[in-house]
Amino acid sequence: MIESVREPDKQLSALMLDPNNHYSVPLSYGTVTVVTRDGERIQGVALNEDTYTIQMMTEEQSLRFFQKKDSKEVIHEHKSLMPAYSNDALSAVQLQDLIAYLETLRGAASGELKEGR
């Protein structure tokens, strides 16, 4: 567990191979299901949440906002919606290359202005 914090590339590869490994899934990427009063179940990832509200991105990539008091239930699951990449789909070398590529990505943080703008 501590190793995964110290060596993020290991954490990243573990996440891709087994997104539902409890010690790899960051809690913020867990699955959230909102059950509305009429029984509709909306599943996705919570973008933000507090004691009273939840703002989520659904599996269909749409933004949905809920007041918890208007919902029947909010279910948090410590599992990822991302599919697992098995050894059949991705060889060890391909995985290593992919991780190396991902680690080169250093984009501007969300909302950050680029220099000169």
Next chain:
Amino acid sequence: MKRTRLVVLLLASLFLAGWPSHAQVSYERLMGAAKEPKNWLTYSGRYSGWRYSTLNQINTGNASQLTMQWAFQVSDLGQFETTALEVDGIIYGTGQNDRAFAIEARTGRAIWRYQRNLPEKLQPCCGMVNRGFAMLGDRLFMATLDAHVIALDAKTGNLLWDVTAADYRKAYTFTVAPLAVKNEVIVGVSGGEYGVRGFIDAYDPATGRRLWRFDTVPGPGEPGHETWTGDSWKTGGSPAWITGTYDPDLNLIYWPTGNPSPSNYAGERDGDNLYSNSMLALDADTGKLKWYYQFTPHDLYDYDATQIPVLIDADWEGQPRKLLIQANRNGFFYVLDRTNGKFLLGKPFGTVTWASAIGKDGKPIVNTTLKANPEGTRVCPGALGMTNWYSPSYNPETGLLYVATSTECDIFTSALQKYRAGHDFLGSVYVPDPVERPTGALKALDALTGAEKWSFPYFSNPNGGALSTSGGVVFGGDSDGNFIALDAKTGHDLWHVQLGAAVYSAAITFEVDGKQYVVIPCGSALFAFALR
């Protein structure tokens, strides 16, 4: 001559009518703070640490109509942890980076501002915070991040005196709101993450002269020194970074202490490590120790006991007793006899794994299989505790203690770390348990049994405390920006407002011109609420 006198009287009357009167806070007023609920004179509202008010204009029937009256921008970022004082129409508060201010309580308009010129290299463990003033006479007292104690003129904010308490370059800092008692200003030091040697000081409010010091780690020849091995006492931590309470009848100050240093490696500090994680009862005149009770001996998990000691008088097993109650960071709720420190009760108020119970002798029955090691051990509560420094509230009408709580458990590792002056001295890392997302709650505990009466869930683990009132309302704040009013008897949700930043303090309440206000710091502003 007559004309001159008339002009003077006219000017004086205009001044008094058009401006909040300048306040004098005597020791007598502080002792009788409960009798003047229109003001908030000291950190916890009164010496007993209740953070409770008999005001009831805002009550369970109308709290849903609370409306913001004003906001005062401190103009600084970081955790806003102050408890403001309100005295005769003026609010006095401190802010991040040792700012301070006085504002008109009705309007939120500034009267003066103060900004301390701090050195560049400061190392408070947990933010550039300050928790507030103490007031005595016409002076305000502040303990600063660079380990000074200062006095300001309440009318102007001008600096009256400034004394050095300790060396900030060795990571001694102050974040505490001082306590004014009799003719003393009492402060406790921070720095338990840096291997300081903790202390509690009293200063003369007139001159800043230090009147006494109690070292929270006993030196050679002093009782308790034998609870440290080698030179470990020299860097033994045991800071005293939250405001204590006071019993005028017993003339005792109750001041809790924090973790031993290093907080998570105990290999070089065998023994109980007195007076870390303890409740100290000090003679108010001399600072001499009357008794102590240690909640977490030989701590491995950073369980500072720096939670407000709440003083109540009640029957205990058929006899009237002077009690001290505390919901401790280590997950146990305690009842002590405050005349002598005798342990009466210890009961968990959430999931505790570091100890199975508190024995009849008052000592924890420690789970020795959970010792932190280099691989990591999961322990509950986590390092930030089941609760923490943020204030609880005791309401004598419900007999309940309202406590903000966390479910966080942490993975602790432990390793030898050599002390270097001014550098962190933890002996470990700890991370939240990655499997369970920590949540929080505002819980109502029976003040004599610790039994949970109700629990209002917070989405995240909290940093904000509680305030309860005679209107049957308890106010809390969560870490996701909600300031919340609940029914004190049932925990039923009455009202909330989203303030846009984590709440890092507890509310106060007061009355001006017949209107009850509730004021909460949040983000970079102080917000005032009242009925429409």
